[in-house]
Amino acid sequence: MASPRTAPDATLKNSRSLSLRIPEPRFRPGETADFSSMEIPEAGETPRPAVDTAAKDMRELAYGLIRVLGKDGRAVGPWDPKLDVTTLKRGLRNMMLTRAYDDRMYRAQRQGKTSFYMKSTGEEAVAAAAAMVLTREDMCFPTYRQQGLLIARDYPLVEMMNQVYSNGKDPMKGRQLPVMYSSKKDGFFTISGNLGTQLPQAVGWAMASAYKGDDKIAAAWIGDGSTAEGDFHAAMTFASVYRAPVIINIVNNQWAISSFHGMAGGEGATFAARGVGFNLPALRVDGNDFLAVHAATEWAAERARSNLGATVIEHYTYRAEGHSTSDDPSRYRPTDEGKLWPLGDPVERLKQHLIQLGEWSEEQQQSLHADLVEQVRAAGREAEANGTLHAGDRPSVKTMFEDVYEDMDWRLIKQRQELGI
Amino acid sequence: MASPRTAPDATLKNSRSLSLRIPEPRFRPGETADFSSMEIPEAGETPRPAVDTAAKDMRELAYGLIRVLGKDGRAVGPWDPKLDVTTLKRGLRNMMLTRAYDDRMYRAQRQGKTSFYMKSTGEEAVAAAAAMVLTREDMCFPTYRQQGLLIARDYPLVEMMNQVYSNGKDPMKGRQLPVMYSSKKDGFFTISGNLGTQLPQAVGWAMASAYKGDDKIAAAWIGDGSTAEGDFHAAMTFASVYRAPVIINIVNNQWAISSFHGMAGGEGATFAARGVGFNLPALRVDGNDFLAVHAATEWAAERARSNLGATVIEHYTYRAEGHSTSDDPSRYRPTDEGKLWPLGDPVERLKQHLIQLGEWSEEQQQSLHADLVEQVRAAGREAEANGTLHAGDRPSVKTMFEDVYEDMDWRLIKQRQELGI
Amino acid sequence: MNAQIEKTAAAADEAGKSIPMNMIQSINSGLDVMLGRDPNCLIFGEDVGYFGGVFRATEGLQKKHGLNRCFDAPINECGIIGSAIGMAAYGLRPIVEIQFADYIYPGYDQIVSEAARIRYRSAGDFTVPMTIRTPYGGGIFGGQTHSQSPEALFTHIAGMKTVIPSNPYDAKGLLIAAIESDDPVVIFEPKRLYNGPFDGYPDKPVTPWQKVEGNLVPEGYYTVPLGKARIAREGADCTILAYGTMVHVAIASAEAVGVDAEVVDLRSLAPLDIETIEASVKKTGRCVIVHEATRTSGFGAELSALVQEHCFYHLEAPIERVTGWDTPYPHAFEWEYFPGPKRVGAALKRVMED
Amino acid sequence: MNAQIEKTAAAADEAGKSIPMNMIQSINSGLDVMLGRDPNCLIFGEDVGYFGGVFRATEGLQKKHGLNRCFDAPINECGIIGSAIGMAAYGLRPIVEIQFADYIYPGYDQIVSEAARIRYRSAGDFTVPMTIRTPYGGGIFGGQTHSQSPEALFTHIAGMKTVIPSNPYDAKGLLIAAIESDDPVVIFEPKRLYNGPFDGYPDKPVTPWQKVEGNLVPEGYYTVPLGKARIAREGADCTILAYGTMVHVAIASAEAVGVDAEVVDLRSLAPLDIETIEASVKKTGRCVIVHEATRTSGFGAELSALVQEHCFYHLEAPIERVTGWDTPYPHAFEWEYFPGPKRVGAALKRVMED
Numbered sequence A, B: 001m002a003s004p005r006t007a008p009d010a011t012l013k014n015s016r017s018l019s020l021r022i023p024e025p026r027f028r029p030g031e032t033a034d035f036s037s038m039e040i041p042e043a044g045e046t047p048r049p050a051v052d053t054a055a056k057d058m059r060e061l062a063y064g065l066i067r068v069l070g071k072d073g074r075a076v077g078p079w080d081p082k083l084d085v086t087t088l089k090r091g092l093r094n095m096m097l098t099r100a101y102d103d104r105m106y107r108a109q110r111q112g113k114t115s116f117y118m119k120s121t122g123e124e125a126v127a128a129a130a131a132m133v134l135t136r137e138d139m140c141f142p143t144y145r146q147q148g149l150l151i152a153r154d155y156p157l158v159e160m161m162n163q164v165y166s167n168g169k170d171p172m173k174g175r176q177l178p179v180m181y182s183s184k185k186d187g188f189f190t191i192s193g194n195l196g197t198q199l200p201q202a203v204g205w206a207m208a209s210a211y212k213g214d215d216k217i218a219a220a221w222i223g224d225g226s227t228a229e230g231d232f233h234a235a236m237t238f239a240s241v242y243r244a245p246v247i248i249n250i251v252n253n254q255w256a257i258s259s260f261h262g263m264a265g266g267e268g269a270t271f272a273a274r275g276v277g278f279n280l281p282a283l284r285v286d287g288n289d290f291l292a293v294h295a296a297t298e299w300a301a302e303r304a305r306s307n308l309g310a311t312v313i314e315h316y317t318y319r320a321e322g323h324s325t326s327d328d329p330s331r332y333r334p335t336d337e338g339k340l341w342p343l344g345d346p347v348e349r350l351k352q353h354l355i356q357l358g359e360w361s362e363e364q365q366q367s368l369h370a371d372l373v374e375q376v377r378a379a380g381r382e383a384e385a386n387g388t389l390h391a392g393d394r395p396s397v398k399t400m401f402e403d404v405y406e407d408m409d410w411r412l413i414k415q416r417q418e419l420g421i
Numbered sequence C, D: 001m002n003a004q005i006e007k008t009a010a011a012a013d014e015a016g017k018s019i020p021m022n023m024i025q026s027i028n029s030g031l032d033v034m035l036g037r038d039p040n041c042l043i044f045g046e047d048v049g050y051f052g053g054v055f056r057a058t059e060g061l062q063k064k065h066g067l068n069r070c071f072d073a074p075i076n077e078c079g080i081i082g083s084a085i086g087m088a089a090y091g092l093r094p095i096v097e098i099q100f101a102d103y104i105y106p107g108y109d110q111i112v113s114e115a116a117r118i119r120y121r122s123a124g125d126f127t128v129p130m131t132i133r134t135p136y137g138g139g140i141f142g143g144q145t146h147s148q149s150p151e152a153l154f155t156h157i158a159g160m161k162t163v164i165p166s167n168p169y170d171a172k173g174l175l176i177a178a179i180e181s182d183d184p185v186v187i188f189e190p191k192r193l194y195n196g197p198f199d200g201y202p203d204k205p206v207t208p209w210q211k212v213e214g215n216l217v218p219e220g221y222y223t224v225p226l227g228k229a230r231i232a233r234e235g236a237d238c239t240i241l242a243y244g245t246m247v248h249v250a251i252a253s254a255e256a257v258g259v260d261a262e263v264v265d266l267r268s269l270a271p272l273d274i275e276t277i278e279a280s281v282k283k284t285g286r287c288v289i290v291h292e293a294t295r296t297s298g299f300g301a302e303l304s305a306l307v308q309e310h311c312f313y314h315l316e317a318p319i320e321r322v323t324g325w326d327t328p329y330p331h332a333f334e335w336e337y338f339p340g341p342k343r344v345g346a347a348l349k350r351v352m353e354d
């Protein structure tokens, strides 16, 4: 108990000197990652409340981990979405196709066919499962790492490649960075290079749908690192206040370029816990477990569609490769960290599940892989025939002055003339 | 349990139409406020953990309410700071002086002696108690409603008034809005007109102190409405990541101009709960209870000084008057809402406590009040002799071009000449 | 009746009766008309709902049109603008209020990086028909944070339209045109003009708009096209380029010093009516530019550059800029900061001497 | 020895040996020197710590000076700048990196409303000796969000200093001067020049700075004062005002078309060296302004306005602006957007014809 004091300036002042704490990841290059102390709930352990449960009655979910696929590849527990085999195979294929696509585009960049590329390797379940729960009429507000959404929606690979190559058939007319796709008809919002900005936009889109008495919902994705941006706070506040029908997905892949998740405040609290302070339901999900992601998304979508508002989902996953083609992760993390990542690989885990169900085999896996690689290769050839960044056809230079406004004003007309076109 | 499904686009889509929820306060002009359903823990009920408790082990504090003064005016429970009578009287005087000062400046604005004024009526405990816990070497980053900090530090009222009047002796040289004081030597950071910006600055200041191995801490204040700003999120993130020795005070006075606290997301969750998502200790305090504010601030200060990092404190209080002299609260809330506010008035409650201790009387209260009013009146006369906004002395116009930079560049010199001075 | 006449008659019908209004009333009327006409229009911002806005521009709209047509927002300008972008992408025409232009910066990234570029970056796949209204300018003793004129920070942004009215008729007509524009528009409302034209003499009482001769505003629907300037005063000796509050100051200044100035009220800075500017300066051979914003890199710089590019061989004197100083807007020295008739008049005399 | 010589000798001592460096190395060296000299200097920003920054400007500094002298920050530019303001107010000299100038906008409010005004609004009670470093400009196929040149959004802000170096020597000297300035400074680093001078011909290989004749940078402490331009090329026929990457393009363009242009490398936009500009234009009678930013309300507008204000009677031809277009910076049309030698050369020829 504190004892009585008088002088207003004499209290508590001490001479212990403070020190500044800079968080550091546990493992750096040259060290071997060791995840043995990581607390991972068993598959099936985290309870599944009814979708209309009050947020305050499920705060603990923000600290749990929804997992369906156990070590043996079996689906267990209340979150098992009980998908049929066709759906499971489709999910597997979507993830594998995304990976094959990423691999080829990465190589294309290395070959100088484009300026830049970003893979989603190791996190394919996040986009693939969501794309299968949400409809094309819903609107997705992705980051640059949810190319899997488009792929799962059978958006033509050739079109994606045309954009990556900024070639004559690039749907974005050479204006955008390679990976910043847009396809309104597929419910895929134009990706921004500025982190976090899509989040309040997604909330606004969802508010618009609610305002119109429509039945569409929105979903947004943001990286662990980017949750630090103010736009994240804006989105959480608006989503909570207006009870917007939106799913806010935090893709915690442990890294933000070279910064570990702790640099965004992910050490002491989970990212899902950010939702708790806004009275939003917050799920924490094994992001490498296709079934868990599917189930959590389904739960959140149903909640949103029932006019019960927004849900936050933290997808716990791992960025298995570099941040982008401009990055070299071996400079800041152990090269084997990804392999040691205890939640495994989403493709492997879903494959194992199908095999365990007796519906799949290693041979089928290999032949599907070969098929998909061939599919990507064929698309690649077709796209390359339309040109690549530094060779072949490109969009008409004239179009550079279009779409700044609905109509070109005198400045743009004059500037186009100045350029002599 | 969900049943098996195939088509990816067929799930969960419903035809129930959504609707947009706009939160509204429970009472509007013409209605009578009724707070009977408000849950108010009894004084002494909320536990007091040791200052070095892990944040995750005291999440419930964000949903409690630290109260020391019971209905009978007695101080009870683990948070009783056990202040001596001299300190209590000083606290009472500081609050009363703030109120008297506010009253006079409000009238001065009405008389056209200044352009604008903002009172802190009903929330005086928030600043008064903190000023008595923190030292002048610590740095306060206040909003426009913590004038009580300066007053409790015996900053001359005349100086404050000189600024309110933008007169010849205005320490801010006529540049600032009336209420935006600055006094480095009193640990009072220059107030901004832009909401929320002071929060990351406070965290940075605290980081600097820690970086230098100093022993000073920072404290910042922000209104309930302003917690919606992105700067709040920046501050929470940085405070959490770098474990900065800072106290983040949220002054939940229920209103942000005409918007009720629900418009900032204060309906479903408490504002203190925002801290939980960042693994920060979060205290919720009866802001009209001088002893509770004192105790909570002391706890947070001790934690910060012990290098344990930041604390969030929500001060639950009520803005008893208009937002500013430009506001008319009767347009948007019942006129008797303040009187019905169940947590009472901080001055009345501390007075009652002193009386209950046998150390004070209504007569003493009245004579102190009369003294303070006279003190303010005398200061007012002195300040008015130095000029008011539209009459008497004002700062030299020349100074308008100073302090933009350390040195005036040719532009400013030329512009000063253009003005002919 | 030919099609043109028919159209005009229909437009007159829609515009309805004209009555005197102050600028707050005309803005309120413009919002009211658009809420009535287009269910995709909605309004939100800090304190705009039940309360009707700190300047009362949205007074009565929530009551008349419903809670979800005009409502309060959290104090987060990034969220206000960001969510409006999402709504606009959905297909609505959101109209948001930023309480003071001085508070637009937390939403600046959403404007610059998002609203202004979404059409371009998505090759027209998504558009942002959003309108931002915000009071700007000094003259009400608002100090550093209630007086700013940040228009140049928007004219630099390709993809944004920037509009500044100077009278009640234009305020409503431009507002409706902005709402109907499929591009994002920011409208800076000269708060000093809300109640009446202010000609820069702080001690002179201001005539309320309702008593200003010729001030009539149609009660119904009409537009003032974006990108068309207005000759606010015809003159032969010198061109003054101005917008917002400064239009009135310019006229008063010219009359005070007896210079027959042609005052061009730009109305819209982007798109800009370069033809009207060019024609006027070529006619007068002299040009004074007036704005309240800080001088360096203010919109006056762009105007000066354009005028000399388009009219170099017609200029008989250097172009002058009369502007706010390169300092914050100081509370007590409002009238020393404000580019009033004395300074504008002196510039007019200087250019006429050359 | 008299005092002046003594001072110069001491300065030479401090500067130490000069060696060739590229611009990243010279910036790194400037940071290293200041961390070594002043315990109040510290560096933070996204990825600047262990990793050394995405452009490697802070490589090795954490290891050499310690974890809390150069460290990573959360991805929140508002927080980075806001907390740096608080540190500066405490008495430190924080140096923060914004990874790309395109990402400065979330921190714009903290710069405009806070850093730039704290000295003024507190009447000198608090100051903000903070330095913001940020790579700007195109030429690396960075697309719309890794290529911007937002300098004009800063030159409009009273209280901010804006600096843009064009070579390794200036980059280090200006950086140290910025760190030592008691005012907030933003330094835009021309990322296209990090490795070598780029003269605007994308197909021509760039000579690494280490092999550029005359490129020597002292290893120790020295400063290049803020507010002093540099004549990058002397000439008699026409003045080119440029900064950053465009200095090299300007020189190459003049040489390509055979115009004896005087190229003024501004180095600092605010404070601006108006004397050098004025003297040059008065000498040549002609002026071409070159920048990569969007034309409308770019810094070229201010330069154009100033030149005509100061040199009206000396101008023999209209001032020309050669700039980026009023569009976002398109990925595939980088070289059509970039104001390269062809366009600068054409402008030079036009002004010489008049």
Ligand SMILES: Cc1ncc(C[n+]2csc(CCOP(=O)(O)OP(=O)(O)O)c2C)c(N)n1
Residues within 6 Å of the ligand: A143, A145, A193, A194, A195, A222, A223, A224, A225, A226, A227, A251, A253, A255, A256, A257, A319, A323, D046, D075, D099, D103, D106
């Ligand atoms: C506003 C803004 N600041 C900084 C950047 C630079 N940047 C691009 S990606 C990135 C890391 C993002 O990490 P995270 O959010 O975890 O997503 P991940 O890459 O892991 O998917 C950074 C800092 C940016 N694009 N936008």
Ligand SMILES: Cc1ncc(C[n+]2csc(CCOP(=O)(O)OP(=O)(O)O)c2C)c(N)n1
Residues within 6 Å of the ligand: B143, B145, B193, B194, B195, B222, B223, B224, B225, B226, B227, B251, B253, B255, B256, B257, B319, B323, C046, C075, C099, C103, C106
């Ligand atoms: C960035 C910004 N946006 C808007 C405003 C206008 N404004 C001034 S005070 C205020 C309400 C603040 O309410 P709250 O944070 O609850 O503090 P209180 O006034 O109740 O103390 C608003 C919207 C502002 N000053 N700055």
Ligand SMILES: [Mg+2]
Residues within 6 Å of the ligand: A223, A224, A225, A251, A252, A253, A254, A255, A256, A257, A319
């Ligand atoms: Mg990440």
Ligand SMILES: [Mg+2]
Residues within 6 Å of the ligand: B223, B224, B225, B251, B252, B253, B254, B255, B256, B257, B319
């Ligand atoms: Mg409040």
